Amino acid sequence: MTQPPDTPVVSTGEISSEAPVQATAAANAPTASAGGGRSFLPANTLLRHLLVLVACAVGAVVLLEITDPFTNSQLAQLTYYAIAAGGLTVLTGLNGQISLGHGALMAVGAYTTALMLDADEPLPLPVVLLAAVALATVVGALVGVAAARLHGPYLAGATLALAVGLPGLAVYYGDLFGGEQGLRVRAPRAPESFESFIDLVSGNPPSATKWLAYVGTICLLITFFLLANLVRSRIGRTWRAVRDQEVAAELAGINLGAWRVLAFVVSAACAGLAGGVLALVVRLAAPSGFTLVLSLALLTAIVIGGLGSLVGVLLGSALLVFLPPFVTDLGADLGLNSTEAAQLAPFVYGLVLVVVMIFAPAGVVGTIRMRWLTARARRAARGAGS
Amino acid sequence: MQQFVNVTLTGLISGSVYAAFALALVLIWRSTRIVNFAQGSMAAATSFIALALIQAGQSYWLALVVALASGFVIGAVIERVVIRPVEGGPELNAVIVTLGLFVAIQALIAIVFGSSFESFPAPFGLRGFTVGETTIALTPNSIYVLVAVVLTMAGLIALFRFTRLGLAMRASAFGQEVARLLGVRVGRMLTLGWALAAVVGSLSGLLIAGGGLVYPAYMDALIVFGFVAAVLGGLDSPVGAVVGGLTIGLALSYVSAYLDPALVNLAALVILMVVLLVRPGGLFASSTARRA
Numbered sequence: 261m262t263q264p265p266d267t268p269v270v271s272t273g274e275i276s277s278e279a280p281v282q283a284t285a286a287a288n289a290p291t292a293s294a295g296g297g298r299s300f301l302p303a304n305t306l307l308r309h310l311l312v313l314v315a316c317a318v319g320a321v322v323l324l325e326i327t328d329p330f331t332n333s334q335l336a337q338l339t340y341y342a343i344a345a346g347g348l349t350v351l352t353g354l355n356g357q358i359s360l361g362h363g364a365l366m367a368v369g370a371y372t373t374a375l376m377l378d379a380d381e382p383l384p385l386p387v388v389l390l391a392a393v394a395l396a397t398v399v400g401a402l403v404g405v406a407a408a409r410l411h412g413p414y415l416a417g418a419t420l421a422l423a424v425g426l427p428g429l430a431v432y433y434g435d436l437f438g439g440e441q442g443l444r445v446r447a448p449r450a451p452e453s454f455e456s457f458i459d460l461v462s463g464n465p466p467s468a469t470k471w472l473a474y475v476g477t478i479c480l481l482i483t484f485f486l487l488a489n490l491v492r493s494r495i496g497r498t499w500r501a502v503r504d505q506e507v508a509a510e511l512a513g514i515n516l517g518a519w520r521v522l523a524f525v526v527s528a529a530c531a532g533l534a535g536g537v538l539a540l541v542v543r544l545a546a547p548s549g550f551t552l553v554l555s556l557a558l559l560t561a562i563v564i565g566g567l568g569s570l571v572g573v574l575l576g577s578a579l580l581v582f583l584p585p586f587v588t589d590l591g592a593d594l595g596l597n598s599t600e601a602a603q604l605a606p607f608v609y610g611l612v613l614v615v616v617m618i619f620a621p622a623g624v625v626g627t628i629r630m631r632w633l634t635a636r637a638r639r640a641a642r643g644a645g646s
Numbered sequence: 647m648q649q650f651v652n653v654t655l656t657g658l659i660s661g662s663v664y665a666a667f668a669l670a671l672v673l674i675w676r677s678t679r680i681v682n683f684a685q686g687s688m689a690a691a692t693s694f695i696a697l698a699l700i701q702a703g704q705s706y707w708l709a710l711v712v713a714l715a716s717g718f719v720i721g722a723v724i725e726r727v728v729i730r731p732v733e734g735g736p737e738l739n740a741v742i743v744t745l746g747l748f749v750a751i752q753a754l755i756a757i758v759f760g761s762s763f764e765s766f767p768a769p770f771g772l773r774g775f776t777v778g779e780t781t782i783a784l785t786p787n788s789i790y791v792l793v794a795v796v797l798t799m800a801g802l803i804a805l806f807r808f809t810r811l812g813l814a815m816r817a818s819a820f821g822q823e824v825a826r827l828l829g830v831r832v833g834r835m836l837t838l839g840w841a842l843a844a845v846v847g848s849l850s851g852l853l854i855a856g857g858g859l860v861y862p863a864y865m866d867a868l869i870v871f872g873f874v875a876a877v878l879g880g881l882d883s884p885v886g887a888v889v890g891g892l893t894i895g896l897a898l899s900y901v902s903a904y905l906d907p908a909l910v911n912l913a914a915l916v917i918l919m920v921v922l923l924v925r926p927g928g929l930f931a932s933s934t935a936r937r938a
Contacts, residue, residue: 322819
């Protein structure tokens with residue numbers, strides 16, 4: 261079985277270095293506001309994103325106030341999925357690196373938050389969350405340095421090992437991290453200003469769940485605002501250059517490795533924040549919360565929405581939150597017992613990953629945008645012809 | 647000293663199973679340039695088929711044959727239906743598809759067979775042999791494991807070295823277009839490659855299950871160890887996979903015995919990182935395929 265070196269390797273490698281172009285081309289097409297000129301939104305990116313941010317904030321408040329407490333807690337869940345998936349989509353969609361280790365990076369953020377809130381005199385919540393981000397960033401930088409030299413299956417395997425290996429630390433240092441049982445999280449109480457705000461807006465009871473949903477939403481909005489600007493900046497363009505044409509990017513003086521590490525660091529920071537929010541919302545940081553299935557669920561969220569698309573991430577995260585109760589009920593109706601029905605959700609995640617990758621690799625948002633752009637181009641061509 | 651001998655023996659035996667699993671990954675990587683992350687789930691599925699037969703009163707050997715045959719069929723069907731559309735496409739897409747299969751099959755096992763821990767019988771005794779006064783960690787069952795792995799490898803070497811079919815498979819892995827021009831049915835060879843790899847993967851799943859507990863996710867750690875072993879050997883080299891598997895088996899056995907069992911998975915991560923950073927081509931790299 262000792263064979264001479266395979267020759268087709270080289271050609272496969274060449275295909276793969278341009279690989280993500282197909283999958284993410286749609287996500288990188290100029291949006292209507294940037295390219296069309298028929299939009300009411302301002303042309304300045306920062307101003308436009310600020311306007312969208314304000315609109316989304318108003319929309320989020322309305323959504324949180326008209327829904328019941330249970331939906332509030334589901335939306336809180338959505339925020340941490342979306343924050344982590346937002347970071348992952350920037351890494352995978354824009355820079356072409358895959359990571360199965362984001363669950364582990366979320367664990368770093370969650371444990372940091374749990375430990376810092378457990379202190380006798382806990383620091384203010386923003387400081388705690390920033391610390392979670394900082395620590396996840398450091399870990400992400402370490403992983404990123406290794407990851408920058410890898411691609412495709414190698415990177416997937418290395419980050420897979422991270423996802424499987426890192427929770428072992430929580431068990432090994434059981435005294436500090438609470439072993440398999442994990443740490444209970446003492447979520448801080450809502451400030452008075454929040455209660456008067458809710459009273460002013462809707463008069464709903466300002467419950468702890470609602471407060472945490474708002475914390476998650478604020479984190480989500482800030483993260484997405486920063487990511488959206490980053491994507492449209494010089495940094496985002498450089499990442500795409502690194503992803504699409506390694507050689508050309510290198511010739512243009514771009515240090516491939518450094519930019520890959522930066523992408524990983526940004527993405528890890530998001531995962532850290534997401535972990536912090538998760539710890540607050542779930543009120544528990546335990547190894548069982550950060551299994552491989554979590555990392556793969558995040559991957560499902562970014563793939564179904566469309567790699568590289570932040571709107572797609574929201575769609576995908578909504579799927580992660582609202583699909584499991586739905587299919588679990590469906591399974592119970594079909595006569596499965598509760599543990600079997602609980603497995604239907606991961607089954608659907610897996611199926612979705614396979615089906616989307618085969619039939620619509622650009623994801624929902626990407627496919628719709630591609631259709632729309634083709635239709636517009638056709639219309640334009642017809643207009644020019646007649 | 648006695649503990650050292652026992653730990654080494656345990657490491658060599660689990661290492662031989664990792665080697666078989668890594669070999670399955672290498673077989674698929676060579677022919678289709680895809681790392682099959684679903685390998686572990688596929689193997690777990692066949693183990694559960696075998697377990698169902700054994701619990702129904704059939705013999706271990708019949709269950710083994712049925713499990714390997716179902717592994718063959720599962721591998722062929724998956725290649726044909728799911729992998730073919732993404733073959734030769736963007737490598738990220740293939741990775742995501744196999745990851746999707748990984749989750750889906752694992753969840754399907756839990757739905758069909760339940761997610762509780764079941765004990766899986768071993769065909770031979772689990773009591774260690776006694777040398778003089780002391781019992782060593784070598785059991786009749788571990789000898790069966792070693793023999794099964796060695797026989798499988800010998801069979802694969804014979805297939806690839808001495809048969810026309812093996813030659814055709816090597817040709818399609820080596821140069822698809824040239825092989826096709828020379829009349830090799832490349833598509834069939836790729837399907838066969840996946841099917842064979844699934845058989846080897848299933849065998850390693852059954853061997854590791856023997857005498858232990860199985861549950862839908864019991865192969866999760868093995869996919870990591872197998873991958874680390876395969877990368878250690880360079881992903882391209884079958885000999886490398888075997889040596890890599892034995893190395894990983896030994897290293898993890900020492901970590902488990904002398905440090906802490908909770909650190910085994912982390913040790914695999916550390917080994918993988920060191921290999922990828924120091925010798926990205928693996929210990930037996932035969933090509934410069936990887937831009938790593």
